[in-house]
Amino acid sequence: QPEDGRLVPHPSVGRPRIVDDEMQVGDMQFILADNLRVGACADGELLLEAARRALAMPWILTDAASGGNRGFMRPDAKLAIVGVTVSNDEVSQWKGAAAEDASVERYATFFRNRKPSWMSDAVQFHVFSGGEDGCDGALGSAPQCDRCVEAANRMGGLSLPICRDSQNEWEADLATVASAIFQRDAAFPLRAQAGDRNGNGSVDEADFEVMVDDRVVAPSTGGSQRWRYDALSNSIVFVQNPPRLGETVTITYTADCAN
Numbered sequence: 001q002p003e004d005g006r007l008v009p010h011p012s013v014g015r016p017r018i019v020d021d022e023m024q025v026g027d028m029q030f031i032l033a034d035n036l037r038v039g040a041c042a043d044g045e046l047l048l049e050a051a052r053r054a055l056a057m058p059w060i061l062t063d064a065a066s067g068g069n070r071g072f073m074r075p076d077a078k079l080a081i082v083g084v085t086v087s088n089d090e091v092s093q094w095k096g097a098a099a100e101d102a103s104v105e106r107y108a109t110f111f112r113n114r115k116p117s118w119m120s121d122a123v124q125f126h127v128f129s130g131g132e133d134g135c136d137g138a139l140g141s142a143p144q145c146d147r148c149v150e151a152a153n154r155m156g157g158l159s160l161p162i163c164r165d166s167q168n169e170w171e172a173d174l175a176t177v178a179s180a181i182f183q184r185d186a187a188f189p190l191r192a193q194a195g196d197r198n199g200n201g202s203v204d205e206a207d208f209e210v211m212v213d214d215r216v217v218a219p220s221t222g223g224s225q226r227w228r229y230d231a232l233s234n235s236i237v238f239v240q241n242p243p244r245l246g247e248t249v250t251i252t253y254t255a256d257c258a259n
Contacts, residue, residue: 005053007069008038017064018072044091047083047127048107048151052094055079055114079114083127083151086142086162108154119188125155126177128162137163139170146256186242187235188249194234195256199207205229211253212237212243 009015016036037185053059054069062068072091073079076188092107094100112120131143132149142162152159158180160173197207205219219227236251243249 045087049092078122089147104150126157135163138165184242192255195254197254211250
């Protein structure tokens with residue numbers, strides 16, 4: 001495709017390509033709506049390959065003024081990909097080469113690797129497509145897309161039908177996807193295996209200091225547990241009242257150098 005994975009619109013249009021929290025809410029909505037109107041001028045829809053190119057070299061490190069996507073992917077944020085297609089994605093070829101392995105598993109691994117290993121669970125893929133059986137609705141039809149469903153399943157996302165009978169149904173589905181993307185995190189994986197910081201012979205809540213923004217949060221308050229250490233996943237898990245969106249969680253602990 002002419003864009004080759006580059007975000008739209010072209011810098012010459014003069015409209016921001018990346019929506020961020022420094023914009024007014026009303027401006028965000030109008031800019032995003034305009035940017036999503038990409039038309040239907042292509043012969044095929046390279047769902048997975050288009051997403052790979054957008055997040056790969058050279059575009060991910062090329063600045064916006066030169067037509068690239070630099071600044072789109074923040075290191076501390078989730079990566080959520082939302083695909084919308086009326087195709088079966090059979091035209092997706094890894095780097096456009098027919099001889100390459102273009103399996104959904106390879107694409108899923110690539111997307112997860114866009115984040116550090118301790119954040120691999122923060123990568124989601126949601127899709128609107130014809131699903132496993134194809135679909136029909138008053139607003140259109142679509143063939144089956146087994147690859148779409150597999151991608152969503154592999155990356156903890158939602159697979160929803162693109163065929164709907166009304167705009168209200170579409171809006172309800174979009175709200176469902178938005179809720180899945182922006183839900184508050186309850187578990188925070190640690191970058192290293194936690195060690196016995198206080199030397200009592202075990203790794204437990206006493207070996208951590210947890211702060212939300214600039215407030216120290218005790219593991220329990222008034223006899224009610226607020227957070228716990230989960231040894232199996234090596235994570236701090238908030239049992240109740242997880243941090244709000246935008247709050248910074250800082251966890252101080254001693255790494256177990258033997259592991």
